[in-house]
Amino acid sequence: xxxxxxxxxxxxxxxxxxxxxxxxxxxxxxxxxxxxxxxxxxxxxxxxxxxxxxxxxxxxxxxxxxxxxxxxxxxxxxxxxxxxxxxxxxxxxxxxxxxxxxxxxxxxx
Amino acid sequence: xxxxxxxxxxxxxxxxxxxxxxxxxxxxxxxxxxxxxxxxxxxxxxxxxxxxxxxxxxxxxxxxxxxxxxxxxxxxxxxxxxxxxxxxxxxxxxxxxxxxxxxxxxxxxxxxxxxxxxxxxxxxxxxxxxxxxxxxxxxxxxxxxxxxxxxxxxxxxxxxxxxxxxxxxxxxxxxxxxxxxxxxxxxxxxxxxxxxxxxxxxxxxxxxxxxxxxxxxxxxxxxxxxxxxxxxxxxxxxxxxxxxxxxxxxxxxxxxxxxxxxxxxxxxxxxxxxxxxxxxxxxxxxxxxxxxxxxxxxxxxxxxxxxxxxxxxxxxxxxxxxxxxxxxxxxxxxxxxxxxxxxxxxxxxxxxxxxxxxxxxxxxxxxxxxxxxxxxxxxxxxxxxxxxxxxxxxxxxxxxxxxxxxxxxxxxxxxxxxxxxxxxxx
Numbered sequence: 001x002x003x004x005x006x007x008x009x010x011x012x013x014x015x016x017x018x019x020x021x022x023x024x025x026x027x028x029x030x031x032x033x034x035x036x037x038x039x040x041x042x043x044x045x046x047x048x049x050x051x052x053x054x055x056x057x058x059x060x061x062x063x064x065x066x067x068x069x070x071x072x073x074x075x076x077x078x079x080x081x082x083x084x085x086x087x088x089x090x091x092x093x094x095x096x097x098x099x100x101x102x103x104x105x106x107x108x109x
Numbered sequence: 110x111x112x113x114x115x116x117x118x119x120x121x122x123x124x125x126x127x128x129x130x131x132x133x134x135x136x137x138x139x140x141x142x143x144x145x146x147x148x149x150x151x152x153x154x155x156x157x158x159x160x161x162x163x164x165x166x167x168x169x170x171x172x173x174x175x176x177x178x179x180x181x182x183x184x185x186x187x188x189x190x191x192x193x194x195x196x197x198x199x200x201x202x203x204x205x206x207x208x209x210x211x212x213x214x215x216x217x218x219x220x221x222x223x224x225x226x227x228x229x230x231x232x233x234x235x236x237x238x239x240x241x242x243x244x245x246x247x248x249x250x251x252x253x254x255x256x257x258x259x260x261x262x263x264x265x266x267x268x269x270x271x272x273x274x275x276x277x278x279x280x281x282x283x284x285x286x287x288x289x290x291x292x293x294x295x296x297x298x299x300x301x302x303x304x305x306x307x308x309x310x311x312x313x314x315x316x317x318x319x320x321x322x323x324x325x326x327x328x329x330x331x332x333x334x335x336x337x338x339x340x341x342x343x344x345x346x347x348x349x350x351x352x353x354x355x356x357x358x359x360x361x362x363x364x365x366x367x368x369x370x371x372x373x374x375x376x377x378x379x380x381x382x383x384x385x386x387x388x389x390x391x392x393x394x395x396x397x398x399x400x401x402x403x404x405x406x407x408x409x410x411x412x413x414x415x416x417x418x419x420x421x422x423x424x425x426x427x428x429x430x431x432x433x434x435x436x437x438x439x440x441x442x443x444x445x446x447x448x449x450x451x452x453x454x455x456x457x458x459x460x461x462x463x464x465x466x467x468x469x470x471x472x473x474x475x476x477x478x479x480x481x482x483x484x485x486x487x488x489x490x491x492x493x494x495x496x497x498x499x500x501x502x503x504x505x506x507x508x509x510x511x512x513x514x515x516x517x518x519x520x521x522x523x524x525x526x527x528x529x530x531x532x533x534x535x
Contacts, residue, residue, distance in 0.1 A: 096485045
């Protein structure tokens with residue numbers, strides 16, 4: 001399934017599987033990915049984060065068009081993968097074993 | 110050489126004469142028998158925070174709360190425009206759980222005009238009155254007025270909902286929250302309606318997690334791999350000192366520096382933090398809450414480097430108020446002597462733009478990653494304090510004063526309760 005991203009962000013289309021609603025889904029994808037996969041997504045998305053913020057700032061939160069919401073969720077995924085890529089070199093935080101801390105209330109967007 | 114001044118007695122701990130400086134025991138955290146005493150002496154008697162009024166948006170909005178430690182499930186409902194009520198979640202007919210969905214042991218929430226029992230259709234108004242009995246004429250002299258829902262004391266403080274499961278409780282909520290609570294009145298919590306809530310089942314006694322979150326002595330060590338390498342080394346060398354500790358009845362606060370929001374030197378933080386201007390201490394660009402300076406319970410040391418205050422409102426609610434105008438709460442709900450449910454909830458001003466939304470997301474996810482390390486470490490502690498080893502007492506340093514205070518307070522409440530409920534000597 002292809003997910004629409006705003007014009008100018010076509011380079012991120014190969015990573016549209018990171019357009020995920022909810023921190024739970026984003027975290028699940030992270031811990032079920034390899035470091036190579038996380039690194040590839042990070043390397044593509046991180047240089048575009050500033051541009052994405054600039055693009056998203058045109059809109060207020062309650063009038064985001066669908067493709068802007070998709071871009072926001074992809075950048076939320078970038079936040080999720082930034083920890084392993086920037087610091088730990090592993091998908092899970094060190095010494096966290098099998099423990100979980102699950103989102104039970106999250107903003108709609 | 111301390112970086113921040115301590116009380117005249119030379120230490121925070123000795124400033125409070127009821128606290129010892131001797132090594133501590135964790136007997137109160139490894140015993141099923143002691144836990145049973147805590148349930149009766151503390152969780153069935155203290156005011157317990159169960160959430161915020163914004164969770165109950167309109168008349169008829171309700172949520173249920175499983176309070177295992179107090180041995181019950183309750184319903185909390187907005188019963189009028191500015192009226193909240195709480196009830197034991199039990200039908201007066203044959204004891205069925207009144208409000209639940211699919212799984213009897215799980216919490217639920219919703220909005221309704223009245224509560225209807227799934228079993229035989231008995232109905233209760235939002236004020237708890239029994240209004241309908243199926244085939245009422247089959248009963249023997251049943252007067253509906255005699256069978257309202259069993260009420261639980263409820264009150265609000267600054268929009269926070271509290272219940273007290275002791276029908277004989279005489280202490281008003283505001284009095285219970287003491288001077289530390291009073292000194293936070295007027296904080297615009299109601300403006301922080303953007304909520305992210307997390308939940309975990311933790312394999313440790315409930316007090317061990319409070320212990321972990323009321324001392325930051327562990328932070329530069331346990332979380333060493335969370336920061337960039339150079340910064341981690343520096344943090345570990347400095348260690349941790351709080352700006353101020355203050356105990357108030359069973360409650361307490363630790364006030365801390367907040368050098369990371371924003372950091373003095375951008376090379377101290379991760380690349381994504383530099384772009385999104387956010388991190389563990391929250392978004393660096395604080396929204397305007399209309400506050401003039403700080404409230405009396407905030408930044409008690411009046412320090413220019415102040416960054417947050419972590420309040421423990423006894424027994425199981427922590428309220429963290431961060432300088433960049435956001436709030437984090439922790440609830441610790443015991444489920445046995447060596448397990449509990451942990452809830453961490455972040456409250457922000459609703460973001461105006463997606464950039465602000467991303468800055469909040471980074472703060473939330475950072476909290477989660479730290480929390481995962483903390484929670485898992487507790488299991489390691491619980492396992493060994495329960496293990497068959499000769500190690501029975503543990504030294505606590507001055508930055509661990511809140512731990513002494515919590516365990517001392519718990520033991521005091523249990524002893525007071527035991528004394529009060531002991532049969533009178535003839």
